[in-house]
Amino acid sequence: MRENILAVLILLGLISGVYFLAPVIYDQFGYDDPDEIVTITVELENKCLFDDDVFVVKTLNTSRTFRFSNGKAIIRVPRKTQIMLAVSREYPEFSYSDVPQKIDDKMPMKMIADCTTSPRLKSTMDALQQQFNN
Numbered sequence: 001m002r003e004n005i006l007a008v009l010i011l012l013g014l015i016s017g018v019y020f021l022a023p024v025i026y027d028q029f030g031y032d033d034p035d036e037i038v039t040i041t042v043e044l045e046n047k048c049l050f051d052d053d054v055f056v057v058k059t060l061n062t063s064r065t066f067r068f069s070n071g072k073a074i075i076r077v078p079r080k081t082q083i084m085l086a087v088s089r090e091y092p093e094f095s096y097s098d099v100p101q102k103i104d105d106k107m108p109m110k111m112i113a114d115c116t117t118s119p120r121l122k123s124t125m126d127a128l129q130q131q132f133n134n
Contacts, residue, residue, distance in 0.1 A: 035080065
């Protein structure tokens with residue numbers, strides 16, 4: 001009987017230890033919860049002739065948009081969210097096509113609005129250049 005109680009106490013101790021140490025272990029191995037809400041700062045580098053207020057940060061899965069203020073947008077989204085640069089709905093006469101990006105909460109993200117080169121074409125050319133340089 002005493003051995004059963006001791007075994008149960010040891011088992012409960014191990015389970016509670018794993019429960020309380022799991023976040024520390026996940027952090028050590030770089031595990032990121034994809035549903036965790038994170039705050040991201042996105043900086044706009046505007047190489048277009050338009051004002052910064054023409055552009056917004058758009059989330060792909062929810063189509064939410066975030067405005068830039070003084071060249072920065074602060075967004076709170078789940079870690080798994082992909083974002084892209086888009087044109088505000090207030091300017092339906094303009095269009096801008098960007099490549100979706102995974103968010104990076106380790107540092108401010110930089111998004112470049114370049115109206116002279118299509119971001120998709122630039123992405124394709126960069127990928128080809130990287131493939132042939134290796």
